[in-house]
Amino acid sequence: MKAVNAAEDRQRIQWLRQELEEHNHRYYILDQPIISDIEFDALMRELQDLEARYPEWEDPNSPSKRVGGGVVKGFETVYHQWPMLSLSNTYSIEELREFFDRIEKALGHLPEMVCELKYDGVAVGLRYREGQFERAVTRGDGEKGDDISENIRTLGSVPLCLKEHSWPAYFEARGEVYLPRAGFDKINAERLEQGLEPFANPRNTASGSLKMQDSGAVAKRPLDIFIYSLHSDEPLPASHSEALEQARRWGFRVPPAQWICLSDRPDELMEFMARTEALRPQLPFDIDGVVIKVNNLDIRQKLGFTAKSPRWAVAYKFQAEQALTRLNEVVYQVGRTGAITPVAQLEPVLLAGTTVKRASLHNADQIEKLDLRVGDWVYVEKGGEIIPKVTGVELDRRPEHSQPLHYATHCPECGTALERNPGEAQHYCPNRLECPPQILGRLEHFVSRKAMDIEGLGGETLDLLVRTGKIHRPSDLYTLSPASFDGLERMGAKTISNLIDGIERSKSQPFERVLFALGIRHVGETVAKKLCAHFGSLQAIRQATQEELLDTEEIGTVIAESVRSFFADPEQQREVEALVRAGLHTEAVEKVREGNALEGLTLVVSGSFERYGRDEIKELIEKHGGKVASGVSAKTHAVVAGSDMGPAKRKKATDLGVPIWSEAELEAHLGLGAEQG
Numbered sequence: 060m061k062a063v064n065a066a067e068d069r070q071r072i073q074w075l076r077q078e079l080e081e082h083n084h085r086y087y088i089l090d091q092p093i094i095s096d097i098e099f100d101a102l103m104r105e106l107q108d109l110e111a112r113y114p115e116w117e118d119p120n121s122p123s124k125r126v127g128g129g130v131v132k133g134f135e136t137v138y139h140q141w142p143m144l145s146l147s148n149t150y151s152i153e154e155l156r157e158f159f160d161r162i163e164k165a166l167g168h169l170p171e172m173v174c175e176l177k178y179d180g181v182a183v184g185l186r187y188r189e190g191q192f193e194r195a196v197t198r199g200d201g202e203k204g205d206d207i208s209e210n211i212r213t214l215g216s217v218p219l220c221l222k223e224h225s226w227p228a229y230f231e232a233r234g235e236v237y238l239p240r241a242g243f244d245k246i247n248a249e250r251l252e253q254g255l256e257p258f259a260n261p262r263n264t265a266s267g268s269l270k271m272q273d274s275g276a277v278a279k280r281p282l283d284i285f286i287y288s289l290h291s292d293e294p295l296p297a298s299h300s301e302a303l304e305q306a307r308r309w310g311f312r313v314p315p316a317q318w319i320c321l322s323d324r325p326d327e328l329m330e331f332m333a334r335t336e337a338l339r340p341q342l343p344f345d346i347d348g349v350v351i352k353v354n355n356l357d358i359r360q361k362l363g364f365t366a367k368s369p370r371w372a373v374a375y376k377f378q379a380e381q382a383l384t385r386l387n388e389v390v391y392q393v394g395r396t397g398a399i400t401p402v403a404q405l406e407p408v409l410l411a412g413t414t415v416k417r418a419s420l421h422n423a424d425q426i427e428k429l430d431l432r433v434g435d436w437v438y439v440e441k442g443g444e445i446i447p448k449v450t451g452v453e454l455d456r457r458p459e460h461s462q463p464l465h466y467a468t469h470c471p472e473c474g475t476a477l478e479r480n481p482g483e484a485q486h487y488c489p490n491r492l493e494c495p496p497q498i499l500g501r502l503e504h505f506v507s508r509k510a511m512d513i514e515g516l517g518g519e520t521l522d523l524l525v526r527t528g529k530i531h532r533p534s535d536l537y538t539l540s541p542a543s544f545d546g547l548e549r550m551g552a553k554t555i556s557n558l559i560d561g562i563e564r565s566k567s568q569p570f571e572r573v574l575f576a577l578g579i580r581h582v583g584e585t586v587a588k589k590l591c592a593h594f595g596s597l598q599a600i601r602q603a604t605q606e607e608l609l610d611t612e613e614i615g616t617v618i619a620e621s622v623r624s625f626f627a628d629p630e631q632q633r634e635v636e637a638l639v640r641a642g643l644h645t646e647a648v649e650k651v652r653e654g655n656a657l658e659g660l661t662l663v664v665s666g667s668f669e670r671y672g673r674d675e676i677k678e679l680i681e682k683h684g685g686k687v688a689s690g691v692s693a694k695t696h697a698v699v700a701g702s703d704m705g706p707a708k709r710k711k712a713t714d715l716g717v718p719i720w721s722e723a724e725l726e727a728h729l730g731l732g733a734e735q736g
C-alpha cells in the first residue's frame with residue numbers, strides 16, 4: 060500500500076513542480092498570471108510538505124528552492140568558459156562614427172546592427188545543462204567570478220527548467236540582474252523605518268544583494284534579469300536577434316524590444332538615442348546608455364575582440380549627470396601606503412538622486428589643470444563610480460580676489476613634508492612608520508582576507524591595540540600573548556583566545572600572501588604571485604637587481620623601483636626580519652612533480668577551459684614536466700586549446716603542423732581523463 064502511495068506522491072511532486080514553474084513563468088516573464096497568490100502559496104505549501112516527507116527526491120531546481128534559506132560562508136571562484144568581457148564606451152557621435160568606420164574597413168561593408176538598452180545592473184552568466192539550471196557566476200575579473208547559484212535561484216525570472224527542447228545540451232545565457240526602481244524605493248523606505256542608512260542606488264543594491272550570504276534574504280529583494288546573449292560550443296541561431304527570440308521561447312526574460320537599423324545611417328541611431336534618453340525617466344529601471352551590436356554572429360567572429368572588449372559592439376553612454384555647486388574646502392586624505400588624495404568638500408547638492416557633499420579630485424595635476432579655487436562654482440559629475448568627481452569650474456561665477464589653490468606641502472595627519480616621485484601623479488607622506496593612518500592602514504592590509512587572513516581582527520580591534528600601544532607594526536602581532544590584552548575593554552577570554560589562534564594560524568599562509576601582506580607600493584595580489592613564482596623566495600627578491608626584477612612577467616620599472624626601494628629601507632628590513640623570525644613562510648612551495656608525461660615538450664595554452672582556469676592548465680603542464688611558452692612557433696610540440704582559441708593562433712598552429720589538443724586530450728596524455736570525469 061505504502062509503495063502505491065509513494066508512487067502517487069512522486070507523481071504529485073513532479074506535477075506540482077511543473078505546475079509551479081509554469082505559474083512562475085506566467086507571473087514573472089509573461090506578466091499574465093492565471094491563479095491568485097493564495098492559490099500559488101497553497102500549491103507551494105503542498106509541494107514543500109511532500110518534499111519534506113521524501114528527502115530522497117530532492118531536486119536543486121525545484122520551485123521550492125526559490126524561497127532560499129541556505130546560508131553560504133563564501134562564494135566559490137569559478138572560471139568562465141567564455142571570457143566575460145566588457146564593452147568599449149563612446150560618448151559622442153564622432154566616436155560612434157569611428158566605431159562604424161573601423162567595422163567598415165575590416166569587412167568592406169556595413170552589416171546590420173541591433174540597438175538595445177544598456178541596463179545598469181550586474182552582469183551574470185547562467186549555465187544550463189540538459190535544460191536544467193546548473194550554476195550562476197558573476198563577471199568577477201572577466202576570467203573568473205563567484206558562484207552565486209543559490210542567490211540566483213531565488214529570482215523568479217530565472218528559469219530553473221527550460222521549456223521546449225531545442226536548447227544546446229550545454230550553454231550559458233548572460234544578462235544583467237537589476238533592481239527595478241520601485242523595489243529599490245520600497246527597500247529604502249523600510250530601511251528608513253528601521254533607522255538604517257538608505258542604500259545609494261539600485262545598481263549597488265542589486266550587486267550587494269547578489270553577494271549576501273543568506274539566500275533567504277536575497278529572495279526578499281525584488282531583483283529581476285534581462286538576458287542579452289547566449290554562449291555555447293554547439294550551434295546557436297545565426298543572429299543575435301534570433302538567439303534572443305529563441306531564448307525567450309526557452310523561458311528567459313528577454314528585453315521587450317530591440318531596434319534593428321543599418322549602421323550607415325548614424326542619424327537614425329542618434330534619433331534612437333534621443334528617444335531613449337527622453338524615455339529614460341519613465342522606465343521602471345535604470346539604464347546608462349544604449350548598446351549597439353552587429354547582429355550576425357559569423358560577422359562578429361570575423362571582427363573578433365581586443366583584449367578587453369568585442370570589436371563588434373559598443374556602448375553609447377549618456378552624458379553623466381551633472382550638478383553645479385560651491386567648493387568650500389579641499390581636504391587631504393592619507394591612505395595605507397601614504398598616498399595623498401585631495402577631496403573636495405562641497406556645498407551639499409542633489410545629483411542623480413543622492414546628496415553629494417564630497418567629490419574626488421584625484422591629484423595635484425588635476426587641481427592645477429582645473430585651476431580650482433576655494434569658493435569656485437564647480438561642476439560635479441557622477442559616472443559609473445560611486446564617488447562623484449569635480450569636472451570643471453564655472454569661471455563666470457568665480458569670486459573676485461580668489462587665490463589659486465596651494466596643494467598641501469605637509470601630511471595632514473603627522474605633519475611630515477610630502478614627497479612626490481618623478482613621473483608619479485600622487486603625493487606621498489614618507490613617514491611610513493609613524494603616520495597614524497599608515498600604521499593602521501598597513502595593519503588592516505596585513506590581516507585582510509587576501510593577505511594573512513587573520514579572522515576577528517577588524518579595524519576597531521586594531522585601532523584599540525594601536526591606541527593602547529600594544530602593536531605598532533605587523534610583526535608586533537606575533538608577539539601578542541593573552542596577557543597583552545589585560546585591561547582592554549570588550550575583550551573577553553574567548554575573543555582573545557580566538558584572536559591568538561587566528562594569528563598563530565596565519566603563520567601557515569603561503570609566501571605569495573606574505574609578500575602581498577607586506578604592503579609594498581604597487582605590489583598587489585597578482586604582482587606578488589608573479590614575483591613569488593619568478594624568484595621563489597624572499598631572499599631572492601630582496602637581492603634582485605632592477606634588471607632581474609624587470610625580467611619578471613608583467614613587471615615594469617615603476618614596480619621594480621618600488622620593490623627595490625622597499626627592501627633598501629633599513630626600517631623595512633628590520634620589520635621583514637622580525638616577520639621572518641616570527642616564522643612566516645618566505646619560500647614558494649616547490650611545485651610537486653606529478654609525472655613526466657610531458658618531459659621535454661613545449662606547449663602553448665590558448666583560450667578558456669571547462670574544468671580548469673588557464674593558469675591551472677599551465678600549472679598542470681609544468682607538474683608533468685612540460686614547459687609552457689606564450690607564442691606558437693616551429694618549436695611548439697602542441698597547443699592546448701580551449702573553447703575560444705584565437706583564429707590567428709589556430710591558423711599558425713595548423714600552418715606549422717603543430718597538433719591542437721583539447722582539454723580532454725591533454726588529460727588523456729597525463730592519464731587523468733577517467734578520474735576527472
Ligand code: IVH
Binds near residue numbers: 144
Ligand atoms: S552585451 C562583451 N548588452 O554592460 C560584453 N551588455 O560594459 C557584451 N550591459 O558587462 C555585453 N546592458 O553587464 C550587453 N544590452 C546589453 C547590456 C549589457 C547592460 C552591461 C553588461 C556588460 C557591460 C559592458
